[in-house]
Amino acid sequence: MSTPAEYYNSLPPVSKAYGVLCLMATAAQRLQLYDARNIALTYEDVFRRFQIWRLVNNFFFLGPFSFPFAIRLIIIAKYGVSLERGPFGKRTADFLWMLIFGAISLLVMAVVPFLWTPFMGPSLVFMIVYIWAREFPNARINIYGVVSLKVHWFYLPWVMLALDLIFGVPLLPNFLGMVAGHLYYFLTVLHPLASGKYIFKTPLWVYPFLGLFAFYFCS
Template identity: 75%
Template sequence: MSTPAQYYESLPPVSKFYGVACLMTTSALYLGLYDPWNIALSYEDVFKRFQQVWRLIINFFLLGPFSPSFAIHLIMIARYGVLLEKGPFDKRTADYVWMLIFGALSLLVMGAIPFLWTPFMAGSLVFMIVYVWSREFPNAQISIYGIVTLKGFYLPWAFLALDLIFGSRLMPDIIGMIAGHLYYFLTVLHPLAGGKYVFKTPLWVHKLVAYWGKGIQVNSPVQRDPSAGVAFQGRSFRLNGNRTRTSTPSEQERQAQANSSAASQPSSGDGVAFRGKSYRLSS
């Protein structure tokens, strides 16, 4: 049995950050530190009053007041977000961050349509995470409240049915599923069907992850910021895309031996020196 502190430390960085940010936002609301409508998504305030651009970001961190619905969404992050980050996105921290950013951008575009608009889209983003997990683990066995057992592929639909039973709005869940399917189509289904994979994680996302030094990114196109507190693991690349490679002492010794062997070989009879590497026939 692990303690709460040990469990917290075991969480991957992105899911940990998002879950804690949502918890702190709701806690501040409970303490009455702000009016929720000051952070609600309002395109009129964003585009007519450019000083309120924060509405495009902060609305993704409010899961609502403390309630059973808030607890369920937080459990979704702690369960399915963590499974995604430790599973298909293992050693791909920047790719996971880009998935969330793409989901948020997709939801903002859909929110511009009046009948799809919702003031707080954190629930939709969480539902996108659940949908992507269901496509990555379609055959996983899931038990809902210990009553119904179903495959992971049907999990989003089960949550949708529960929201219908409890009288919650269905539109945030639906647009979250649409954003999740769009991401899965562009990254998995379309390439598998023979299409060209063009949905690459932008360089600035890799730089952001490298700057903060959080998580792991294999084949990262940038080097870790040396001022970051946590080592950015993975292979090292120069900013111009060329892979940097440092020779180990053993490699240098072998190279020196090879050059010495090549220099000691006599030149061929035609007077032209053989300038390639020399090997014995027995090797």
């Protein structure tokens, strides 16, 4: 049985980096090192006060320490790692691009007032759930450590939405994550299968970020 340090070191770089940054963001907020309102996505502050960091930092705050926060962190550790090791194995840059594309898609959707949420991290995490369900359509899943079942990919996100409704978790962020996930899957899988052309390639500027992850989280 591996130790916590061995488990941490075995994690793939992108999922590890995102999970650690989300944990650090919530811990720092809990210690009152910053006010979460200062990183919330508010386009008025972005365009009028040039607070560009809000476009990025809002994705790392998954909420205060709570049951929903723990579930989101587990999703990164389980489904994110499973994707990065499985379908995206040896394609780490593609996995990072998936998250970046999802973040950009969510920022665009948030321009619409009734689709806006101050923190888009939960939506990005739910996008991971959607993509995982697509890539592992017949896998046996364990939901919240309580229910173990084998379901078709279509039902997993909806089962989790139903449970979030029971627990009183807002559903809009998860719906947005599903939309972003479907858009990515359409462009990378469904459209190439239908047209025979794959034009949605990972940009070259994504690759240098992998070196940063390797230096700060894998050294």
